[in-house]
Amino acid sequence: MRLLLLEPRDSAHAARIEHAAKDAGLSISFLDSLEATPSEAALVGVGPSVRDPLQMARHLRAISSEALLVFFVGSSSARDTLHAELVRDPFLYPRYELIELPANARQLASRIGTVVATVERQLHASPGTRRDRRARPVSGSRQPNSPGAQQDVTSVLVHAPDAIFSTDVACRLLTWNAASQGLFGFNPQAALGRTVEILAVPDIPDDSTRQLGTVLSRVFASNASQHAQVVCATEAGDVLNVSVSIAPIRDARGDVVGASVIARDDSEYQRVEEALRQANRQKDEFLAIMSHELRTPLTSILGYTDMLLRGLSGPLPPLTNKYIGNVRSAGDRLLELVNGLLDYTRLEAGVERLEIQPVDLSRIVGQVVQHFQSQAKAKGIELRLAIARGVAARIEADEEKLTHVLRSYIGNALKFTPDAGWVAVYVGPDPGVRDAARVSVVDSGIGMADEQVKRVWERFYQGDASLTRPYGGMGLGLAIARHLVTLHGGTVGAESAGPGRGSTFWFTLPLRHST
Structure with missing residues (x-):
């Protein structure tokens, strides 16, 4: 069986899904657009990078409502939000599955395999059925607005494993499935017709964003779906931490007439x-x-x-x-x-404090560069300094902390630059911000891949974490440097053209001139 996947081939998720699909016994093809989808397709996937998966579902329904549509999502919140939209409009697309991308590749392959088994059972149970359905309307099929179809939808909602309920714009409960009773304790007779205030926790202000009623009001005000963490009281008086996904319900004219809510107990997760x-x-x-x-x-x-x-x-x-x-x-x-x-x-x-005083930025940079000259000379590295004209000589900063940042930057540059290379330190105005200075440390060293550039500021991060790595350290220097620069009101950054092509690390400081 073949999976047709709508996901950029070079995205971070594409390789994971492709590898897991092959482990599940699927061949896989990447689609640039839904228009390229064959009408006889049995399995179509929508990747996490697709901006509007619901629109994709609408388009695919026009091409082939027989294909099983698999939404791959990157997080539980994305899954719940999409699920809420699909439940709210059950005729958006008749057959779909939601797969949250787990950290474990084996779990992902297992979930894809379960979906494949479902499709194969349906195909083997009724060979030729899909061809017959494309050729003519199925006798006895239900139209979306028929009473039978509505009964089917109601049955799905009633027996869903998640707590699903709906309200009108006054927050009165209109539907309440069995899982809602299991979670909150209220039976349908006790819940329906009452407002969500029955779930409010007395000790929390009514306008708190942790109250369900407040989140519902925000959904009605914005006309947009929301995912939130709230606290709810059960019929027995217990307090639960609940994850909710809320989507507005619209009538035929597009006006919001209520909201659908999917709720899940997060108390154990919070503990x-x-x-x-x-x-x-x-x-x-x-x-x-x-x-x-x-x-x-x-x-x-x-x-x-x-x-x-x-x-x-x-x-x-x-x-x-x-x-x-x-x-x-x-x-x-x-x-x-x-x-x-x-x-x-x-x-x-959070106890790091700055001792702000007037300091000479050029002098501090010059002293730190001079401190490292002997180390640079020992490796045959040329260490040079250039200070642009017009940079304020005296600013307000913590000299000790500023020295720490410079030592971290220059020390790293020397560490990761091979013998006979060069390291240059530049001091000048920040090209992007007025009244700010920028200190850049540029080297001809080993450089970094894009993934390393993204993670280089993380605490304890090592580009090479193996026990045999040639460079020592705990991976704290740059994380601490960023924190100290942030305390000064500045910013940090790193750039590299790639492995073996050197790196540039810079930080900015606001020029709060001393008087």
């Missing part, structure tokens, strides 16, 4: 999320304690090795002096890592 937050807090506390505990003895080690290197205990043999120098270098590196962990814990706790 898991809170447990993860607590685990994160404990992790940060542990890192802070361990960093301080490591720093104390490390400071003593560095102090004593420094005394030995300075000859305060007497002259040392050359080989011993070399070994102690190696100990000192390793200690400096370890101290840098410990300080990085301390910076990270302060960043996570």
